[in-house]
Amino acid sequence: SAVISQKPSRDICQRGTSLTIQCQVDSQVTMMFWYRQQPGQSLTLIATANQGSEATYESGFVIDKFPISRPNLTFSTLTVSNMSPEDSSIYLCSGTPGPRTDTQYFGPGTRLTVL
Amino acid sequence: DAKTTQPNSMESNEEEPVHLPCNHSTISGTDYIHWYRQLPSQGPEYVIHGLTSNVNNRMASLAIAEDRKSSTLILHRATLRDAAVYYCILNRTGANNLFFGTGTRLTVIP
Numbered sequence: 001s002a003v004i005s006q007k008p009s010r011d012i013c014q015r016g017t018s019l020t021i022q023c024q025v026d027s028q029v030t031m032m033f034w035y036r037q038q039p040g041q042s043l044t045l046i047a048t049a050n051q052g053s054e055a056t057y058e059s060g061f062v063i064d065k066f067p068i069s070r071p072n073l074t075f076s077t078l079t080v081s082n083m084s085p086e087d088s089s090i091y092l093c094s095g096t097p098g099p100r101t102d103t104q105y106f107g108p109g110t111r112l113t114v115l
Numbered sequence: 116d117a118k119t120t121q122p123n124s125m126e127s128n129e130e131e132p133v134h135l136p137c138n139h140s141t142i143s144g145t146d147y148i149h150w151y152r153q154l155p156s157q158g159p160e161y162v163i164h165g166l167t168s169n170v171n172n173r174m175a176s177l178a179i180a181e182d183r184k185s186s187t188l189i190l191h192r193a194t195l196r197d198a199a200v201y202y203c204i205l206n207r208t209g210a211n212n213l214f215f216g217t218g219t220r221l222t223v224i225p
Contacts, residue, residue, distance in 0.1 A: 013133065042202070043213075044215070045212055045216040092158050103161045105161070107158050113223075
């Protein structure tokens with residue numbers, strides 16, 4: 001199993017600013033992912049965080065808006081850039097220990113409010 | 116990715132079994148059926164997964180139809196802590212990402 005923590009747990013930000021969310025796993029994982037959950041809705045995959053290379057983004061998400069880093073097998077960051085109120089969501093990271101998604105472990109999420 | 120269809124909400128009395136259905140009529144031969152649940156104010160947590168045969172673990176059982184076009188998550192004895200949104204997800208062999216549908220919100224009545 002893997003235990004995933006995120007920082008910050010919540011934040012309130014002004015429009016036009018950027019916020020970097022950190023995701024730390026207590027053990028090495030092969031894959032890490034970032035999701036967004038808008039109020040009252042399900043999770044939407046933003047991107048796969050690739051170690052040592054550029055993240056793989058899903059349709060509708062771009063690197064300029066959501067730059068992602070993954071310097072090693074236990075850590076990743078997601079930046080929400082030039083924020084607007086529409087970016088108010090919960091952002092979750094996850095990791096999977098094995099080469100296939102037999103089990104994916106999720107962090108508790110970061111609740112972001114943009115004013 | 117193949118789609119799943121689940122009821123928006125279900126209710127169960129405490130300490131009674133709960134059967135949560137999922138339809139996945141476009142499932143392919145290499146798609147695993149995964150179930151995750153999301154408790155209030157938490158990230159999703161893995162419940163169970165299977166390919167063709169029924170599966171049991173300490174949390175739940177997964178019953179898969181013979182044609183694999185539907186499945187049922189069974190909680191044998193619902194507790195108040197089982198109140199959550201339950202997601203049925205198809206995951207292709209070799210794929211590493213999950214695409215969440217709308218899920219079923221389970222309410223457990225004391």
